[in-house]
Amino acid sequence: MRTGRSRRAVLQLAGTAFGAAAGLRVGTDRARAAEYPEHPIRFIVPFAPAGPTDIMARILASNLGGALNGTVVVENRPGAGGNIGIGIAARAEPDGYTLLVTSSAFVVNPGLYTKIPYDPVADFAPIAELGTSPNVILANPTTGLSSIADVVARAKAHPNELNYASPGIGTTPHLAGELLKIVAGVEIVHVPFSGAGPAIQALLGGTTQLAVAALPPAHPHIAAGALKALAMTGARRWFDLADVPTMVELGYADFISDTFQGFLAPAKTPPAIVELLSAKSIEVLKTPRIADQLRNNGFEVIANGPVGMRGRIESEVPKWRDIIAKAGIKPV
CATH class of the missing domain: 3.40.190.150 (Bordetella uptake gene, domain 1)
Incomplete structure (x- = not known):
């Protein structure tokens, strides 16, 4: 009996000590914050x-x-x-x-x-x-590509002649570009970069004819007319780019891709x-x-x-x- 009481006492003491330590840790965290x-x-x-x-x-x-x-x-x-x-x-x-x-x-x-x-x-x-x-599908205006229909038609006529820049392998813009190839049944060469900034610069410089990127780095270039936005991959049109259709509006059901x-x-x-x-x-x-x-x-x-x-x-x-x-x- 005495041994049992001693064991319970030790456990109670340990529990009290653990609770005190936890309380001290919380107090320390609050003080640090x-x-x-x-x-x-x-x-x-x-x-x-x-x-x-x-x-x-x-x-x-x-x-x-x-x-x-x-x-x-x-x-x-x-x-x-x-x-x-x-x-x-x-x-x-x-x-x-x-x-x-x-x-x-x-x-x-x-x-x-x-x-x-x-x-x-x-x-x-x-x-x-x-x-x-939303991601946006872009073209360099010098290509003469002004719509997704233009891209699909040229890509079908000349497989693997067009290329597109992305911020990197596996990014949502890259996956959106691959999805476009799948649903449209076309072959376009993917050119990955180390981020959206370099991908946009490659498109501006004519290294690639197309790009898929999240909207933020592309927006000022679209607004300035330096890049042509062909389609948005969000659920709805962007508020100040109301003339740019979504992929869903263009007939590609469930084609929604964004970047969080x-x-x-x-x-x-x-x-x-x-x-x-x-x-x-x-x-x-x-x-x-x-x-x-x-x-x-x-x-x-x-x-x-x-x-x-x-x-x-x-x-x-x-x-x-x-x-x-x-x-x-x-x-x-």
Whole structure:
């Protein structure tokens, strides 16, 4: 009996100690969040400058820094379809000072590569689902291609003569380009680049005749007349490009493809810091001036918190894996 009571006493003491330690840890996390940030925060963008993720990251960084009474810097770490930068963020110290702003590549890459340097669920703490953009199919005006019908007709008459630029293998623009080839029954050569910025520059310079890209980096060139927008891949026409039809309107049922932007921290980042970053980033996104700025740059603001971001990850990883398999794209 005495031994039993002693054992219960030890267990009760251990439980009390564990509870006290947990309470101390929560208190420490709250205190750390109250002092955060004490030095500059780094946003890892796993793509080249001037692409949609870079545009979103820089708009968010310039405004979130003020909301946090701190400084946020953007660091572009492109390569391997985003895997290099995402891997760097996954291995960063989980202290809230290295964060990831990424695109749909985050959920596409698990189905596209046989090995990636991150687990999209286990290695990250979602902060916010920032926004989404339709992809747009573009032509250099010098080609004389002014519609999807023109592209299909020329591609059928001259298989593999046309080429199209994309931000990289496995990005949603690349998959949209491959889907166009499948549904139209044409052969067009894919030319991958390290991000949307370089892909757009290749189209502007005449290196490629076509490109598929998220709307943000293409929008100013469309508005200036330097590029011709042939079709949007979103569910509806864009508000200030009302003359550009959607692929669905052109008769390609279910041809909808967009690119989302997400905000994440390394796993084990103190929950209080994740909560603070989520609240402040959503506050920034919902500010009318910033929401208008993003919309004018081709983004539809989503502004969902960690639950929304986690849900998108968990639903889209299997979705894109299935699409990649159906498109016959072999993981590399």
